[in-house]
Amino acid sequence: MGVRSYLVSLDTNVLLQLYRFTPDARHELLDALGRLGDRLWVSHHVATECFNRRVDAVKEHLALYTSVPKSLEEAQAKAMQELHTFAKRCSLSEAEKREIISPIDAAFTATLASIKRRKDSFDLSLDNVINADPILESLASILDGKTGGPFESDEAARLIEEAERRYENKVPPGFKDASKSENAHGDFFVWEQLLREAKSREMPALFVTNDVKEDWVRKEAGFIIGAHPQLVAEFKERCGGADFMVTPLGRFLQIAKEELGVSVSASTVAQAENIREAPRDQVEIRTVTPEECDSLILDLAHDAQKWDGLYNSALSKSSRILARHRRDRSISLGSLLEGAGKSRTLDGKVHLPIRSRDWKDIQAARRRMANKSRYLEEGVRPQERPKFSRDWFSLADMEAELDGLRRHRERLTYRIVELEKTMVEPSNAGSGKNLLEVDSALFEAIEERTVVENRISATEERISQMIAVMTQESDQ
Numbered sequence: 001m002g003v004r005s006y007l008v009s010l011d012t013n014v015l016l017q018l019y020r021f022t023p024d025a026r027h028e029l030l031d032a033l034g035r036l037g038d039r040l041w042v043s044h045h046v047a048t049e050c051f052n053r054r055v056d057a058v059k060e061h062l063a064l065y066t067s068v069p070k071s072l073e074e075a076q077a078k079a080m081q082e083l084h085t086f087a088k089r090c091s092l093s094e095a096e097k098r099e100i101i102s103p104i105d106a107a108f109t110a111t112l113a114s115i116k117r118r119k120d121s122f123d124l125s126l127d128n129v130i131n132a133d134p135i136l137e138s139l140a141s142i143l144d145g146k147t148g149g150p151f152e153s154d155e156a157a158r159l160i161e162e163a164e165r166r167y168e169n170k171v172p173p174g175f176k177d178a179s180k181s182e183n184a185h186g187d188f189f190v191w192e193q194l195l196r197e198a199k200s201r202e203m204p205a206l207f208v209t210n211d212v213k214e215d216w217v218r219k220e221a222g223f224i225i226g227a228h229p230q231l232v233a234e235f236k237e238r239c240g241g242a243d244f245m246v247t248p249l250g251r252f253l254q255i256a257k258e259e260l261g262v263s264v265s266a267s268t269v270a271q272a273e274n275i276r277e278a279p280r281d282q283v284e285i286r287t288v289t290p291e292e293c294d295s296l297i298l299d300l301a302h303d304a305q306k307w308d309g310l311y312n313s314a315l316s317k318s319s320r321i322l323a324r325h326r327r328d329r330s331i332s333l334g335s336l337l338e339g340a341g342k343s344r345t346l347d348g349k350v351h352l353p354i355r356s357r358d359w360k361d362i363q364a365a366r367r368r369m370a371n372k373s374r375y376l377e378e379g380v381r382p383q384e385r386p387k388f389s390r391d392w393f394s395l396a397d398m399e400a401e402l403d404g405l406r407r408h409r410e411r412l413t414y415r416i417v418e419l420e421k422t423m424v425e426p427s428n429a430g431s432g433k434n435l436l437e438v439d440s441a442l443f444e445a446i447e448e449r450t451v452v453e454n455r456i457s458a459t460e461e462r463i464s465q466m467i468a469v470m471t472q473e474s475d476q
Contacts, residue, residue, distance in 0.1 A: 003252070003259045006245070007201060009041050009194050011209035014249050015050040017272065018135050019057040023123050025268040026135070029249075032256040032264065034142050039203075043193035044148040045186060054136070055411070058129045065119040069112055076108040127418050130411055148193045156189075163188040172215040172228045187215070191231070195238050204243040205235070208252045217246055224248070248273070286352040286359060293337060293350045296362060300334035303365040333362055364399060398466070402459045405452055412449040419445060 010033075018026050033040055080101065087097040128134065151159060163185040166172075173187040198205045207227070209216060216231070217224045226232075227246040235244035247255070250273035257264040288296070307327035336358065354362075419442040 003036070003206065003255050005204070006039065006206040006243075007041055007198050007203040008036050008039055008206050008208065009043065009197075010046065011190065011207065011211060012046045012049040012053065013210045014208050015042070015046065015139065016053060016057040017210070017249060018139075019054055019124060019129070020061045021268070021271055022118075022121065024265070025271045028262065028264050028268045029253065029272075030138050030142065032253060032260065032262045035256070035260045035262055038146070040142070040146050041194075041197055042143055042147045043190045043197075044150045045189040045193060047143070047147045048150075049186065050139075051136070054133065055126065055129055058124050058126060062122075062124075062126070065115065065122070069115055072108060072112055072115075076105070076112075079104055079108070126411075126414060130415060148197060151189070151193075159189065159192060160185050170215075172230050187211075195235065198235070198242065198244075199239045202240060202242070205239075205245075206252075207244070207246045208249055209246060210248050212248070286354055287349050288352065290350055293352070296366065297334050297337050299366045300330045300337070300362065304330035304334065329361060330365055333358060333365070337362075367399065398459055398463050402456065402463070405456045405459065409449060409452045409456065412445055412452060416442065416445045416449065 018029060021029065083101045083104070084097075086092075087100065092100070124135075150156075166188065173191050194205060194207065207216075211217075212219075212224060214228070216228060218226050218228050227244055231246075232244050236242065250269050253264045253269050253272055256262050304327050307324075307330065336354070337352070419438055422438050
């Protein structure tokens, strides 16, 4: 199929599978990747995204070992209760009752025990991924000299514009992600970097991905039958007629076993085929009062007005792109809330079925609007005051910095809790020397969290000061 002669490039979802696989399956996948030698290549965007999302991948997988047993135990208790009620009302004998209840009870118990065994055999934890990631070390060795470089900022801005034009015309890949609040251009960046690498090497390419959306693959009757025809045509046009193929990870492992002679078990293939990323954007129900819903809609309208002013100002190309994206995003979210706000329940509340990333963007827009009512009511156009353009973008950058610091604080807090548990139960640390190492690590983590908290406070103060200054200037 091309494993022995094609340039093989991996998508982020393939690399993240390493954080969900069993230890044996992980070893087999890493071995298969190592056998590819210099024909293995990963785009800069994929490498960066994998690094940024690896902790979340482990966190999502570990959560299964808690959430699934909890759901099963609740179902078991409910089933036992219903069966006991049934047995009582039907006046069953003890033998008849056991005949009905025992098989179901035993099945639940056996399943829970099997899940626990899998949990015990899984060798990754948040602590070791955050502090001494063994998978990252393996990938660093395998991918040494086999990752692409980033685009220059001006070129990245131009490519984002091109991505938006493609998405408007449903040109693959990535148009299925056009509504994302973050990383909407990610697939196009991966594609563009792959095209350039394949052209420079004058090689056909095989892209390994578990993304089954129709902006990457061609489907017939629900079955994937290859790469999207437009991608194949574009690849041939830009890479001198060379071939381009797309395959999921499970199929890649089967081919690697046949063509490269690597050891790949049926269990590993099954894991590759069955494991899917946990939804990164689950729908949640947010309950608000009608007044709160109206206030959110108004904030989004004001936010869209502000970004529209920035878009029409004489800004840099990259700033115009950002302004247009945020304007359209706020308009879209406002329409979403308006539709949901029309549905009221008997309690008079509005129950919003909303994706987590949408809610996050709504809250970000609301923070941007804090203390700026006079500025907006007076209709001061941002382009009439050039400094406002810079201030708005500085404010957005500081918000992003603040979110990152808060996430880092959460990770440090988790690490401190785990280290404190070890100190309370010294047997977990082993020797006295190990205990001293734990104590030292705990001290360093607490110190680092203090530094991060100080940075959070300073950033929050800077944001408040900027809001105050902008409000004052709008009154002048």
